[in-house]
Structures are given as structure tokens and as C-alpha cells.
Amino acid sequence: MDPAVLRDDMVDSLEHEAKRCVRSEAVSVAMRAVPREAFVDDERAAYADRAFERHGTRVLAPSTAARLLEALVPEPGDEVLVVGAGVGYTAAVCAELAGARHVHAVDIDRRLVYDARSNLAEAGYGEVLVDCRDGADGLPEYAPYDRVLVEAAAIEPPRRLVRQLADDGRLVLPLGGGEQTLTVVEPTATRGYETVGRRGTTAFAPMLVEGEQATTVERNRTVREDREHAERAAERRKGWEQEWIDWDREL
Template structure:
């Protein structure tokens, strides 16, 4: 079947009363325009509303993409950072709204960065910038951003991302651990809750698929070092002036 027909059916389904997940006309128009089949191998699979797996990462279902993008309240000309490039589809939808040269995406997985770049170029969005880096650190070279989308769960947004927002900016992220909801946090710390979601936690350097050293261990090492520093007492504290504190015997 013609991919354009499949794409129309996909968006119609998301807007239907049965699913009721897509209410923003701007996002709907963008999703009708982006050739999702350029980001996945099979046309029918590309337009089915279900999750897939590519290169060890979850490719979001179209309904999840819609849920993520609507709270961003995107406008033409916004500078946007996507933390979690994936296969590039979400970045393409954002590019349709704000302009491709205003979209910056980062991913901690180098194979995914390469995949996203190739997919975006093939789909006609070669102006989207995709870079390999730890998303928790944001993309300071291109900050500030009007909108930041974090496609990974966290209890609170990383401080670096909040610091890279414009004064009127907002970050949208899955908030929580076991039970999660989308939250939008503005630059002045106001929060707004949206739909329930389920995402994997934010990865940091070393935890990505294929890494030589698992980031879990890096995180554990950091936590143990902190605990050791906080638990030091007496002779372990190098800064104590023992001769002065002990006094004459």
C-alpha cells in the first residue's frame, strides 16, 4: 500500500475517539508529512502504532511520539534539543514544526547517532544536527534552547538541561521510576503533569549498548566514593590540625 495512505491512516487513528491521544493540529500535520517508513525497514510496520527495537533501543510508537510532543507546545523558529535521538523520527517531526536547522539531537549510542543521521538525510531532514554525547550534559555549544525533550525517565531533569533553557523555555520529560508521568518544567521551575508513560532511565557514559564499561559500574563507583568521603572520621580527615586540636599533654 502507498506509504502516504498508511501515514494518513496512522494519524487518523491517533486522532480518533478510540485512542484520543493526538489533539494538537500542529503535531498532527507534522506527523502526516514525515515519511516514517524512511526510518524503519518495513512500510506497514513503520505505520503501525506499536513499539519496535532497532540497534538495541526502543523505537517509540507513534502514539507515544504524539504524547511527548504535544506538551512541548512547539512553534516555528523554536530552538529545540532532543535528548535521545533514537532512529531520528521524533527529530524529523519536530523539524517539520520549527525548521530543521533549529533541531539539535544527542544520543549516547554512537551506532544510533549514525543511524539517525542516515535516516534523517534520506527522509529530507539533513539539516538536523545529531551528535554523540552524554545527554545529561545537554548541548551547551548551541544553548540556550526554547524547548528540550528528554526521552528517558528521571526523577528531576538534569541541572545542565535546566540551565540551558531560555527564560521562557520548558523541558518535557518522563518523571518517576516505576510509575511515570510526563511533566513539563519551565525555566522558573513551574511544573505541569500530563499522561502516564513508561520509559527506561536516563543513561550516562558507559551504560550505552556496546560500551566496553557498563555505566552502571561507573555510577556505583561514584556513589561508593561519595559515601567514603562522607563517612570519614578522625585520622582519615587530612585537613584536621591534630597538633592544635589535641593541645599539651
């Protein structure tokens, strides 16, 4: 089937009263324009409303991406930063809304950065800049940003990202630990930022820091450190303390 027809069907379903994820004409037009099959290998599955896994990260379902974009509302000419580029689909829709040369994206996983660059180029958005960075650091050399979208959960808005917002900028992110809420944040001169909107519950993986990528030997630092301490302690034990010695056989 023609991918354009599949795209229209997908967006029609997201606009339907049963979901109502797409509410604005701008997001509707943008999602109908972006060839999602460039970002998901299976052409038909690309337009199913479900998430996928890629290099240890989640490729957002179209309905989830739509919710983020409706909260972000980028306009033509806005400078946009996407934190957690993943395979690049959300950045592509932002490029349709704001213009490709106005969109920057970062991801902590180098494999995803390469994927996103390749996918965006294939889809016709090669001007989008994608860099390998710790998401909480943002991309200060290109700040200020009118819109910042974080595709990972945080307990509170990362201060460095808030500082990279323009005076009338907007930051959208899943906020919270066990229970998350899609939250809209704007900068203020006194408190640094204020919450100006909540857009329902979400379920995102937490924002990773350096050393926790899927490409590292072990992502859970506490588990890794506990194991290393146990190994060092075992090496210091006397012979009679070693559990692995079969004393009966030795005698």
C-alpha cells in the same frame, strides 16, 4: 500501498476518540508529512502503533511520540533539543514543526547517532544536527533552547538541561523511577525550575550515562564491579580455599 495513505491512516487513528494522542492541527500536519518508513525498515510495520527495538533502544510507537510532541508544542522558529535521538523520528517531526535548521539532537550511543543522521537525511531533514553526547549534558554550545524533549526517564530534571532553557522555555520528560509521569517543566529565577503540567503515566527506560550504552561490555556497573571484586578475591585464596580443586582426585 502508498506510504502517504498509510501515514494518513495512522494519524487518523491517533486523532480518533479511542486514543486522542494527536490533538493539535500542527502535530497532525507534521506527522502526516514525515515519512516514517525512512526510520523503520518495514514500510507497513512503520505505521503500526507499536514500538520497535534498535541497537538496544526503543523506537517509540507513534502514539507515544505524539504524546511527547503535544506536550512539547514547538512552534516555527523555536530552537529545539531532542535528548535521546534514537533513530531520529521524533527529531524529524520537530523539524516539520520548528524548521530543520532549528532542531538539534543528541544520543549517547554512537551507532544510533549514525542511524539518526542517515535516516534524517533520507527523509529530507539533513539540516538537523545530531551529536554523540551524554544526554544530561545537553548541547550547551547551541543553547538557549525554547524546547527540550528528553526521551528517557529521570528522577528529577537534569540541572544542566534546565540551565540551557530560554527564559520562557519548556522541558518535557518522563519523570520518576518505578512510576513515571510525562512532565512539563519551565525555568524559574528562584527555584531553578517548576512543574507546570503532568500529562499522564509513561514507561521509559532510564537515562544512561557514559559506560552504560548497549555497546559497552556490560551495562550494569554494579554487577560488573561485583564480578571483578570476586575474581580478585579468588586469585588471593590459598589452595585449600579453592572450591574447584577435587581433593580426592589429587590424593
